[in-house]
Amino acid sequence: METENRDKLDIIFGLQKALDTDIQERRSLDFTMEQWLQKDVLAMISELAELLDEVNFKWWKNAKPIDEAALHGELVDILHFFISMCIRAGLDADKLFEGYIAKNRENFDRQYGRSEKKGYDISEAGAAE
Secondary structure (H helix, E strand, O other): OOOOOOOHHHHHHHHHHHHHHHHHHHOOOOOOHHHHHHHHHHHHHHHHHHHHHHOOOOOOOOOOOOOHHHHHHHHHHHHHHHHHHHHHOOOOHHHHHHHHHHHHHHHHHHHOOOOOOOOOOHHHOOOOO
């Protein structure tokens, strides 16, 4: 696959679509979009749990050095299922990018008091304690 001069997110979406299609065809899987999304969410939760195991969340156990390769592998696994969900929901790389940019702008606006959304004012932080 020629990847030079191509958008990385477009490449990821294309590769994931090819993998998903191959798995569905070879395994004769036929689920509704809703069922696929449910399965992808469960798979992602499983991968998130594996990620959590890599970062010493068990305070009752002796910490072990973080295995950076395993950590990165779990993050990539999570991305696989996330991209599958995007594809199944009709979100391509461009729509995901546009949605991310808009949400990032809104999140900054919330943090700096430029949003109508309540509950983000720094001067009120800790007031409920």
